[in-house]
Amino acid sequence: MDTGGSDGQKEKISPKRPTIYDLAELAGTSPSAVSSVLNGTWKKRRISEKLAKRISKIAEEQGYAVNIQASVLRRVRSNIIGMIMPKYDNRYFGAIAEQFEALARARGLFPVITCTQREPELEFEAARELVSYQVDCLISTGATDPDRISEFCAAAGVRSINLDLPGSKAPSVVSDNFAGARDLTRLLLQRFAAPAAEGQPLLFIGGRGSDHNTAERIRGFEAAHAEFGIPLPPENILPCGYAAQKAEDALDAFPSSLPAGLFVNSTITLEGVIRWQARNPSRAFEFGCFDWDPFAALLPGNVGMVQQDVAGMLAKVFELTATEASPDLNVEIPCIIKRLGGQG
Amino acid sequence: MDTGGSDGQKEKISPKRPTIYDLAELAGTSPSAVSSVLNGTWKKRRISEKLAKRISKIAEEQGYAVNIQASVLRRVRSNIIGMIMPKYDNRYFGAIAEQFEALARARGLFPVITCTQREPELEFEAARELVSYQVDCLISTGATDPDRISEFCAAAGVRSINLDLPGSKAPSVVSDNFAGARDLTRLLLQRFAAPAAEGQPLLFIGGRGSDHNTAERIRGFEAAHAEFGIPLPPENILPCGYAAQKAEDALDAFPSSLPAGLFVNSTITLEGVIRWQARNPSRAFEFGCFDWDPFAALLPGNVGMVQQDVAGMLAKVFELTATEASPDLNVEIPCIIKRLGGQG
DNA sequence: CACGTTTGCTCAATCGATGGAGCATGATTG
DNA sequence: CAATCATGCTCCATCGATTGAGCAAACGTG
Secondary structure, eight states: OOOSOOOOSSSOOOSSOOOHHHHHHHHTSOHHHHHHHHHTOTTTTTOOHHHHHHHHHHHHHHTOOOOHHHHHHHSSOOOEEEEEESOSSSHHHHHHHHHHHHHHHHTTOEEEEEEOTTOHHHHHHHHHHHHHTTOSEEEEESOSSHHHHHHHHHHTTOEEEEESSOOSSSOEEEEOHHHHHHHHHHHHHHHTSSSTTTTOOOEEEOEETTSHHHHHHHHHHHHHHHHTTOOOOGGGEEOEESSHHHHHHHHHTOSSOOOSEEEEOOHHHHHHHHHHHHHOTTSOOEEEEESOOTTGGGSTTEEEEEEOOHHHHHHHHHHHHHSOOOTTOEEEEOOEEEEOOTTO | OOOSOOOOSSSOOOSSOOOHHHHHHHHTSOHHHHHHHHHTOTTTTTOOHHHHHHHHHHHHHHTOOOOHHHHHHHSSOOOEEEEEESOSSSHHHHHHHHHHHHHHHHTTOEEEEEEOTTOHHHHHHHHHHHHHTTOSEEEEESOSSHHHHHHHHHHTTOEEEEESSOOSSSOEEEEOHHHHHHHHHHHHHHHTSSSTTTTOOOEEEOEETTSHHHHHHHHHHHHHHHHTTOOOOGGGEEOEESSHHHHHHHHHHOSSOOOSEEEEOOHHHHHHHHHHHHHOTTSOOEEEEESOOTTGGGSTTEEEEEEOOHHHHHHHHHHHHHSOOOTTOEEEEOOEEEEOOTTO
16 A cells, blocks of 8 residues: 555654564564664574574664663663763863763763753752763762762762862862962963062962862962062952953952953953953053963963863773772872963 | 761661652652652642652652653653754854753753764764654754754654754754855955955855855855955865864965955864964964854954854754754854954 | 542553573484 | 483563552532
8 A cells, every 4th residue: 555655665654763672573583682682792692693683684774773761771880971060161171071972982881961050059950860860970070069969979879070179078080270370370470580570479360269279279379479489469369250250340340550460260261351451451461371272372461371181180080980989089180381472 | 876987867778779669668658659749740640738748858858869761761752852063162062052951951851962073973873872862852063964863863753953054854043154154254355445455355264165054154255255346266265174274284285375364264263274373474364253252352363253143043943842843944043243353 | 328529549551671581492412 | 312401592570750540538419
């Protein structure tokens, strides 16, 4: 009864996705045989190569795709690895997302990333959701409250690892923020070692004083000033938040005249700084930035950028997923410092 | 017997996640009651408010999180929405990812994004994987072969939508590349309408000649030249690929002297152009770029950028997920043109 | 007080894949 | 030729949540 409009020749006309039961019927065999052929355990289960080939062919023809929900439900491990990430709007997080996916796939894991907008409640909800998805392991990137997530994961029997921001209830992998900030501050201070600006302190801008990374970077910033014997007044440290607008407002509100050198704590903060500079072209300054961006690297006045070693951090993270590491473990990965042209 | 190290008081000591069966036992009720309370159907199923509260309390105490695999397996719709995305390394794709997640969540859907590195095979594999995850709908962003994916989805009974690059087998939402490119070209040509450069054609660089968006942009580029009555030699169109290195190489190989104005087809191409410029400081030019980046907007010589209306495109995409749109539908969303300072 | 109706819950089949246990064959050995 | 073993499969319980069907008790009505 070819009443026209039949599509394809070998395809079943069924609108639903074929299951192993459908394939078993088509192949005149049992669902278990089909299952074992399609998941690669057929040799162990002593299925003949002949049958395996026949089943594979039919599966191909039917456009079969395993139902992962059913598969995961039955299996002990899900092979799903989850990551929560605050934002996608800069190169650092973009690189983490991309490389995380690639590394997970290379290990036969299915990566699921979810973006939490730096909102603590969304973060926790996302963690709960990923646990609902039966992730074998959850990576919390830049979480505001990593310990809450780690505790929840521990209770659910899910391994967790902190990335970028450390916590005390799960192993952590972070950049060596202290050394990176110290080196960048040194670079800036060297620029001003000679002429008029000699001995003047820099201005630190951006980030949250309460967050570990910002605190560490401030520590490095202070250490370099101490090395150079330059006194650092407390008002020169402005952890005004990450958003670009916050930085603009903070610079507007800065009481005295601006220092000749700025330590900018993130690329997003740098956006605000540069916008402020555009509004105040008379106030010349040079800057360095903790974080890397290819276009920001080309901005005039940029003396240097600190690039975090994403590949190194993720390699360590995946190493930790495979071992039973202590929650106290805190791995610090050195940053890469990019010396730039500055004024020239 | 407080032998130290016991954790919590009400928490079960069980290392496994509690199921509705565990909760039912603790509450002295049936799994069905627990299920209906936790998924919100308890009123319809005439469970008393008293029992509902008791169950909710116990679930809370036990840190219960539903097993989505089991839930989806049983349900007709999964409420999972998938997206494949070529890269995360620029603001455009970052914005798409972020807003896609936010919009999906706002609709009670679970978003899963996967990054395919512009590799056709990875793209198809990712699509198959997402179908395995029972996505209700799959969005292909910037796919090199969207029709292959659409066909696979159709066979699996999964709705699909193309974003950014159009296809013929599923409804598509793309930027109005022609108009955007024409407007940007006009902007550039106006810059050169007066002095020495008058009547000189621009150079188009970046993208793939085979891809729809690049073709449309070239069409807009040509249309603006025609409007201005400026002849455009074919060698002034260089769709050398997207990668930064390709652009550098193409500029190195450019036979005659470089035009005074460049139409750069993406921010990633612009990276190569700017690196080339740094190597060849004597060759001055101005440029416009199809795509937006906050730091690139601040580069000297940047005359204007075309920002794609991500919010507008995604709003349309979600509108389409809710309706049964024709595969021939091709929605074009106007771009936002950002006029910049240029040389000044 | 017999009979319908509402309330509040439980039973059990089901979704699709998995894998331990087991059952026919046919081949090998003493 | 019986006993043993390897080969090539199939059977079926299981994972956890969902939901139509159904049951008992309480309540209402003439």
